[in-house]
Amino acid sequence: MTNIFLEKYRSKSSKELARIAEDSNGIYVDEAKQAASELLKDRAIRQDTIDSFQKIERNRLEFVQEEKAKFNPKTLISNLRSLPFNTTVKRPLADGKELQVRRLNKQFFQARIETYKSLLAPIVICKINSDNSYITFSFLYVKGFLMISLGVAAFIFLLTAFGFWNLQMEMILYVFPVTLGFQIFLAPIAYYKTLKSLKHIWGIEK
Structure with missing residues (x-):
């Protein structure tokens, strides 16, 4: 069964999702907490991937600049x-x-x-x-x-x-x-x- 909160919470900020996922006062139902946790995890994975590619690109550009600086x-x-x-x-x-x-x-x-x-x-x-x-x-x-x-x-x-x-x-x-x-x-x-x-x-x- 599809969790209806996944699409509902997709536009929320990571801060809001963290507040929902960590709710200990019983304000949100379990499905809402689960959806918030899954969305946070998915964002973290995507951000790690983006960070990895950005790091590779930075290293490549630094290497190119170093090689250019060496050659005279x-x-x-x-x-x-x-x-x-x-x-x-x-x-x-x-x-x-x-x-x-x-x-x-x-x-x-x-x-x-x-x-x-x-x-x-x-x-x-x-x-x-x-x-x-x-x-x-x-x-x-x-x-x-x-x-x-x-x-x-x-x-x-x-x-x-x-x-x-x-x-x-x-x-x-x-x-x-x-x-x-x-x-x-x-x-x-x-x-x-x-x-x-x-x-x-x-x-x-x-």
Whole structure:
């Protein structure tokens, strides 16, 4: 049987519900006290849930602000400028991979994450404009592009030459645009991960 007081008391304040639930003078019937107790309990559960989500969001925002405060573009630029020309510096990452940063000339730097799949992944180019200004953009990893393309093309050529694969030799030319397509497809993910690692390792005050 539905307690008629549940809907009747739903609009009452928590203070009023507590007064009804704790009534010891016999002013309210048992069903009224029970309804008040249930409504109070339901409000408490919902409030705890709201408080938990608000706490999680506060912690997330604090973490984001702390990370932003740690990263300093001037620190990144200063550290990159300290690298010798045509030198690749390697730094281990927490996931077992490796961040490689190479200084190409006075302004341009190349960053990439080394993994067994990274030959197909594009790189990040960082161009320093001033002591506190730089830009980054994704770029074709030429070495990986050539190694994969020429390796696959040579493999297909050998299979065809020795009669293992009846294929027109012109098909080898498709290897190059396919390999390029893989790099373009992987560009957004590779760019985000590489830039994040670059900022964390080279742009945070120690």
